[in-house]
Amino acid sequence: MTTAATEIATYNFAYLDEQTKRMIRRAILKGIAIPGYQVPFASREMPMPYGWGTGGVQVTAAIIGPDDVLKVIDQGADDTTNAVSIRAFFQKVADVAVTTETAKATIIQTRHRIPEHPLTAGQTLVYQVPIPEPLRFLEPRETETRKMHALEEYGLMHVKLYEDIARHGRIATTYAYPVKVEGRYVMDPSPTPKFDNPKMHMSPALQLFGAGREKRIYAVPPFTRVVSLDFEDHPFEIQTFDQPCALCGAEQVYLDEVILDDKGGHMFVCSDTDHCEKRQACGHRGHLAPEALEPAQ
Amino acid sequence: MTDEPLLRVTALSKYYGSRIGCEDISFDLWPGEVLAVVGESGSGKTTLLNCLATRLLPTSGTASYRMRDNQWRDLYRMSEAERRFLMRTDWGFVHQNPADGLRMTVSAGANVGERLMAIGDRHYGNIRSTAVDWLGRVEIDEERIDDEPRAFSGGMRQRLQIARNLVTGPRLVFMDEPTGGLDVSVQARLLDLLRGLVTDLGLAAIVVTHDLAVARLLSQRMMVMKDGHVVESGLTDRVLDDPRAPYTQLLVSSILQV
Ligand SMILES: Nc1ncnc2c1ncn2[C@@H]1O[C@H](COP(=O)(O)OP(=O)(O)OP(=O)(O)O)[C@@H](O)[C@H]1O
Numbered sequence A: 001m002t003t004a005a006t007e008i009a010t011y012n013f014a015y016l017d018e019q020t021k022r023m024i025r026r027a028i029l030k031g032i033a034i035p036g037y038q039v040p041f042a043s044r045e046m047p048m049p050y051g052w053g054t055g056g057v058q059v060t061a062a063i064i065g066p067d068d069v070l071k072v073i074d075q076g077a078d079d080t081t082n083a084v085s086i087r088a089f090f091q092k093v094a095d096v097a098v099t100t101e102t103a104k105a106t107i108i109q110t111r112h113r114i115p116e117h118p119l120t121a122g123q124t125l126v127y128q129v130p131i132p133e134p135l136r137f138l139e140p141r142e143t144e145t146r147k148m149h150a151l152e153e154y155g156l157m158h159v160k161l162y163e164d165i166a167r168h169g170r171i172a173t174t175y176a177y178p179v180k181v182e183g184r185y186v187m188d189p190s191p192t193p194k195f196d197n198p199k200m201h202m203s204p205a206l207q208l209f210g211a212g213r214e215k216r217i218y219a220v221p222p223f224t225r226v227v228s229l230d231f232e233d234h235p236f237e238i239q240t241f242d243q244p245c246a247l248c249g250a251e252q253v254y255l256d257e258v259i260l261d262d263k264g265g266h267m268f269v270c271s272d273t274d275h276c277e278k279r280q281a282c283g284h285r286g287h288l289a290p291e292a293l294e295p296a297q
Numbered sequence B: 001m002t003d004e005p006l007l008r009v010t011a012l013s014k015y016y017g018s019r020i021g022c023e024d025i026s027f028d029l030w031p032g033e034v035l036a037v038v039g040e041s042g043s044g045k046t047t048l049l050n051c052l053a054t055r056l057l058p059t060s061g062t063a064s065y066r067m068r069d070n071q072w073r074d075l076y077r078m079s080e081a082e083r084r085f086l087m088r089t090d091w092g093f094v095h096q097n098p099a100d101g102l103r104m105t106v107s108a109g110a111n112v113g114e115r116l117m118a119i120g121d122r123h124y125g126n127i128r129s130t131a132v133d134w135l136g137r138v139e140i141d142e143e144r145i146d147d148e149p150r151a152f153s154g155g156m157r158q159r160l161q162i163a164r165n166l167v168t169g170p171r172l173v174f175m176d177e178p179t180g181g182l183d184v185s186v187q188a189r190l191l192d193l194l195r196g197l198v199t200d201l202g203l204a205a206i207v208v209t210h211d212l213a214v215a216r217l218l219s220q221r222m223m224v225m226k227d228g229h230v231v232e233s234g235l236t237d238r239v240l241d242d243p244r245a246p247y248t249q250l251l252v253s254s255i256l257q258v
């Protein structure tokens, strides 16, 4: 990696050349002007494979400046391989400050979660998106889905939800739950859990979505209406958990199941590791928190 | 019935390069009327039907449709959004191959409910009970509502396609060989069902078929096509019992010989 680091030092700030960044910024601006609309862009090869968030990385590279403070999460964690390598990439190519603290970050790149700590004006949340097209599931033809967006023909989204209810008795979609943005475009927040959908609604932060392989960028500007699709008699609901976080005791947060041993032992803990650690530092305790467990494992 | 037609077609022609698809076709279709378009393979039946259903743009000529508010609209000058809306509300299109008109990977209920959802129905319970009702009307057991059409027989698929089209109460349905790919006994049952529905609902329909028996059973009026032209048209019984054009005479007699 050291040779790569020295080689990379000869690259432009934030890896992409200025012309490419301008092209991406134009796509972002267009996306902001038309909330929820998928703007095609000339996605570049990045020094990481597709599926590693190349769309999000390009968006971040196009907007990051030397004074920015970057946070990168995968699921809710700052310390997974994917998050660590993207963070390291930007430290090398842009020499920016990084943080794990939501409140201190100016740019947060995420693969799934929206942090539990409320975002504020001036912050930008960059999503890495694998499949930007919400209609793809039932309509594989790109020409047709484009037309559907253009003509606001979104009946098909409800066909998908109808199928869910017919099969499971309720809307069973938990990730990539479709939303309507500012009363116009239907958008896939993929692969965010639907638990986070309400956080997108009227968020003071700017939300940018980058899909590298599919070459699409879309955006939700601050204070934009984001409404989850549903039926009158099957209204949208977020997941609920019947117990608080085992480490910090938080309620009304998104929990991950953690396997403790090979005898079926498990616990539910905050998926947002920063949030959990902050709470523990403030003295909050869950039922499995005591000394027995190493902190921040 | 009103004293105005539903559809008015004037000098419609469609060329594929220099080849004639159909040429100089004119007719009026009245509310509740079933028109059969018959003729041998390659005579231009599908070309004409697709032009009328705005799935193809004609080379020249006009077709006007009287909307539900009684306003006449030139079909080829409507915006795409309006046309697509018309196609999924006031019109139906029944394909010969049900797979072309169904979503094969979603349940029968969702296939029937799709148009309702497309026009803004947001009550699952209502959509489902309407689907149950329509499955009944096309003689599909309610228990099959959550099955995918992939698991259906050809006849069932075709009946499902019909239900999916009729759920919004269209006034005009286009059908291209609706009984084409089916066994004779299945055909007979489907024809019976279609005839009942068309009468009960007061549907106008344009039915393309090369089968004169289908024309006899379903239509009040028919047009005989050859090489892209209409060679004879009139009341179905009259055309079949007393064909005037030599080509129609040949067609009718060759059928009778079978
Ligand atoms: N896409 C096309 N490109 C070129 N020629 C076409 C095309 N579609 C149809 N044709 C030609 O136009 C003429 C009319 O064809 P059409 O499919 O309308 O006939 P049809 O009466 O529906 O026949 P069939 O009973 O076999 O379905 C034929 O000569 C056919 O070869």
Ligand SMILES: [Mg+2]
Pocket: B045, B046, B047
């Ligand atoms: Mg044909």
Ligand SMILES: [Zn+2]
Pocket: A245, A246, A247, A248, A249, A250, A269, A270, A275, A276, A277, A279
């Ligand atoms: Zn916690």
